[in-house]
Amino acid sequence: MIELINVSKTYANGMDVLLNINLHIGKEEFVFIVGPSGAGKTTLMRLLYREEAPSSGKVIVDRVNVAELDTEQIPYLRRNIGVVFQDYKLLPKRTVFENVAFALRVTGAPRSTIRRKAMQSLELVGMLRRANAFPDELSGGEKQRSCIARAIVNNPPILLADEPTGNLDPTTSWDILQLLEKINKRNTTVLVATHNKNVVDDMKKRVVALESGRIIRDQQLGSYNV
Numbered sequence: 001m002i003e004l005i006n007v008s009k010t011y012a013n014g015m016d017v018l019l020n021i022n023l024h025i026g027k028e029e030f031v032f033i034v035g036p037s038g039a040g041k042t043t044l045m046r047l048l049y050r051e052e053a054p055s056s057g058k059v060i061v062d063r064v065n066v067a068e069l070d071t072e073q074i075p076y077l078r079r080n081i082g083v084v085f086q087d088y089k090l091l092p093k094r095t096v097f098e099n100v101a102f103a104l105r106v107t108g109a110p111r112s113t114i115r116r117k118a119m120q121s122l123e124l125v126g127m128l129r130r131a132n133a134f135p136d137e138l139s140g141g142e143k144q145r146s147c148i149a150r151a152i153v154n155n156p157p158i159l160l161a162d163e164p165t166g167n168l169d170p171t172t173s174w175d176i177l178q179l180l181e182k183i184n185k186r187n188t189t190v191l192v193a194t195h196n197k198n199v200v201d202d203m204k205k206r207v208v209a210l211e212s213g214r215i216i217r218d219q220q221l222g223s224y225n226v
């Protein structure tokens with residue numbers, strides 16, 4: 001599903017952020033990407049949805065080397081990848097429903113399909129009863145659930161979550177991870193970049209540890225530290 005082959009990334013300022021990364025992630029795996037601040041976790045994710053291109057190497061997503069995509073092909077890649085961020089990035093003047101529906105409107109789907117899919121997605125994350133609320137009326141956990149609903153509304157085979165619990169308390173963090181696991185079990189490959197030691201240790205999933213742009217550990221049923 002995802003394969004990085006000899007991937008390196010140097011930003012325009014000359015900073016080497018990823019160094020010869022080789023990584024294979026199979027269909028429907030659940031993987032934590034851990035490592036200290038600046039290790040390159042976010043950069044690795046940005047390569048997958050082509051927010052950035054690698055300086056060298058191949059980034060294969062569903063058999064396509066996304067490093068070689070033309071600009072006009074990138075939106076099609078992104079329909080196959082849902083993305084969730086620490087700071088939510090919800091549109092503040094739109095309701096929860098509208099935020100989720102917006103992701104479908106760009107695909108040109110008919111209005112009735114948009115409504116049905118958005119409602120299904122909100123139901124899956126437990127946000128149906130808050131569908132008409134605005135983002136500033138929600139708790140952090142509810143905001144993150146809304147973002148997850150938006151990310152999965154197109155039913156993407158891949159879901160990327162970059163520090164999804166960064167602004168949440170331990171109980172809410174745990175709920176969000178349970179939700180990500182539920183989505184994983186519905187045939188979605190899930191990658192979670194995180195500093196959250198407790199959730200990584202509790203979930204016992206594959207752990208890929210980055211340090212200074214290199215993979216220093218790749219462990220099944222892993223923990224945050226060795």
Ligand SMILES: Nc1ncnc2c1ncn2[C@@H]1O[C@H](COP(=O)(O)OP(=O)(O)OP(=O)(O)O)[C@@H](O)[C@H]1O
Pocket residue numbers: 011012013015017035036037038039040041042043044195
């Ligand atoms: N657009 C950019 N231009 C230049 N340098 C960048 C850019 N984005 C990130 N960096 C640098 O690349 C390094 C890796 O950043 P990245 O955001 O991938 O780390 P991270 O592991 O996600 O860290 P954190 O845990 O703090 O989120 C950092 O030193 C950062 O300053």
Ligand SMILES: [Mg+2]
Pocket residue numbers: 041042043162
């Ligand atoms: Mg980051």
